[in-house]
Amino acid sequence: MPKAVYQDIYLDLKRRIEEGGFAYGSFLPSESELTTSYACSRSSIRRALGQLASDGYVQSQQGKGVRVIRDPQLDVTRGYDGFETFMEMAERLGFDPHTRCLALENVTADEQLAGLTGFPVGTRLIRALRARYAGDQAVSTDDSYILADLASGLTPELVEAGIYNYLEGELGVGIATSRRILTVEAVTEADERYIDLEGFNAVAVMRSHTFDTNGNMLEFTETRQRPGFFSQYTTVMRPQR
Template sequence: MPKAVFMDIYHDLRENIEDGTYGYQSFLPSEAELTQLFNCSRSSIRRALGMLAQDGYVQAQQGKGVRVIRNPTITNPAGYNGLETFNELARRRGFVGGTQVLVCEELTAGDALAAQTGFEVGSRLAHILRARTADGRAISTDESYYLASEVPGLTPEIVKKSVYEYLEGVLGIKIATSRRTITIEAATEADERNIDLDGFNAVGVMRSHTFDADGIMIEYTESRQRPGFFSYNETAVRPVR
């Protein structure tokens, strides 16, 4: 699988912004400096900067450079941060996260599942269902389907630890983008079994279609979260007129 250089640059710069190496309202090094720093082409730098801008980390200033607009101390303190994993979220928010694997199986997509997930009918899919805890409290479930031809070898042990760590660290897959739909929905019987709702009758639901650096959809996930824990931050960009 070809190496997506711009994704490595994106992750490195994002981490540098999160840890304060490039502080809020400061300017990143110039494109020429970044090209030299990462030993890559300008096109790779520009793709990485474009993704950082889409995710609300930076904003280009004509004639000045690229300014950091994300303040880690106040921006999105509770919710998801881009394509953040549950383990990354736990580390950032400072809670002890736990994962219980309820389902780990392989199946074939029929008409209904294909319509739900966006995978083609007949696709072999790895199906997993996880219950999540924060400091011992059940706060969410994640039900995911992965394209088995692209994500082989999933086991309950891998799923409990981190699927993305396996995808990126073992399979070498570069996770690039995720298209998300977020709704508030009535709690189901399954939600009542698996989530500490504390009297709430609704949950936050995020449905995600996730693509690798080659534009192949490899994952569909439905996350259902307890109100009070769930939040999501998005940066909206107004088109140039």
């Protein structure tokens, strides 16, 4: 399943902003220039720019153009930056990543699991629980539920190498967006077992519903993170009156 054209444009513009190719405070090329540059339709450009605006990278200014409002120098130094995998984050931040698969099993969503994940009752899922390491420190866990029809070939080795590497690289799945809820919660027995808490009695919890390029939900993940290692960069937009 190939990625939508706008998604490639969005990712390229996002990268260029993060690397300083489009400086903070500057204006992007016009829609017409971008359409020519990327050899695509104007609707693809507008969709990519809309995603950048939603993510807090740019802001449209009537009569002037689209201004870059993301300053890479002000970004937090640790954390999930936008929508990246643990391996991608490790490469960006320069630490040695390691993943240990703790559980890989087939489950069917009952009422309780459906309420947690958002999948309908009766949906066949694959649960993949893993611990994340930075060097020799266990810093988080990811507990994912993925559509079984999509990821039936997952093995512990593939889980440890990266589930998205498998879905995107081997299966060609287009992963587009993730809706997230972040909370701070008391540690559980599982947190104490799998995370090096270093004295913390609470963890940051991120629950994510992830959708493919066709708008279909394919995964729910609960990530539990040790404070002090992770942070979340967020840009919010006030409705215009």
